[in-house]
């Protein structure tokens with residue numbers, strides 16, 4: 210298993226280009242199953258989760274190609290089986306996103322139930338209940354969701370939790386259903402809007418995305434399209450924290466500051482200076498004068514759970530005492546014990562972490578447990594005294610494109626080594 214070795218203490222400076230959003234490209238790839246025409250997707254990040262999704266689609270019979278600009282073409286006209294096996298779903302929960310499109314276009318799907326997950330139980334009951342209310346017959350047999358529907362029917366779905374992939378799955382299913390579907394308490398994340406923008410280009414009739422009520426009028430078929438994925442706001446946020454925590458001066462280009470308002474406000478509270486244009490963010494800070502901030506994770510537009518781990522690292526070396534509340538997932542503090550091994554002073558009770566800022570962290574051997582936890586440990590390594598070795602970095606490759614190249618470009622001393 211590969212590891213990352215980081216020699217901390219370098220201040221990050223320079224410019225880095227942000228990649229396309231992981232959480233946009235995955236549902237957009239799945240949406241290709243709704244059409245028998247070619248879908249061409251641009252700004253695709255080179256990530257393990259993207260490779261897994263493309264493999265899943267090709268296993269089903271789709272044809273795919275990638276050009277030198279990482280533009281992916283998917284042709285789903287030759288889909289032969291409607292099956293997402295456990296071996297793939299267990300490595301990437303977002304595989305569940307093929308369920309709605311398969312059911313809506315082909316009338317059947319067999320998709321493995323995602324198992325437990327390092328950050329919480331993460332059930333998919335809302336996806337299944339929504340599809341059932343649209344007329345699907347769904348059984349769970351031997352760990353698989355077996356779904357059938359001659360033709361899905363539009364209805365009103367009131368989500369009890371505004372699930373992101375739940376909203377996306379149901380929105381995709383509703384594009385080809387008979388009549389009108391209204392999804393209430395829908396997720397408002399920018400990635401939901403990005404998917405809706407792509408589906409509209411394919412001919413879907415969707416309105417209200419980005420608000421808590423989405424209306425979809427079903428159409429008889431969807432065509433192909435060419436679409437560029439939104440920049441990744443979590444990758445952006447992670448580099449913003451990297452610049453702040455090291456007292457750097459960094460410009461991020463090809464990003465979308467409008468999707469990061471809450472994160473930018475928190476970084477300004479910490480003491481960073483931030484300037485934005487429509488697609489760049491410039492950030493600088495004085496690392497001796499960082500003040501820790503309280504925060505609570507919540508659905509968009511509030512503070513994202515996918516940035517919680519990175520802010521815990523930032524708070525660990527900022528002045529004062531702070532409280533971080535995790536309100537989206539029940540077990541998302543796995544990074545804390547590893548940070549404590551590096552000298553952080555953090556106490557977790559239930560879904561709250563109390564952090565007392567320390568003067569310095571010290572490099573150590575640490576273990577990544579999930580995607581964003583890995584990012585928080587790399588950030589800690591960047592600022593710690595001495596050498597940090599981050600193990601199990603396959604998690605980071607699921608969501609951060611070329612992270613060590615990008616950090617090296619900014620002046621960090623980081624390298625990947627085999628086991």
Ligand code: UD1
Pocket residue numbers: 231232235302303329330331332333334335336337370371372373374375400508513514515537538539
């Ligand atoms: C998506 C993101 C993930 C992010 C999360 C929250 C993708 C591919 N992943 O995950 O990066 O951390 O949103 O912003 O976009 N829940 C249920 N029943 C369901 C579905 C969800 O109880 O059927 C609960 C979950 O356990 C969790 C909460 O709802 O507590 C929110 O989860 P959800 O928005 O569904 O997360 P994902 O879509 O899996």
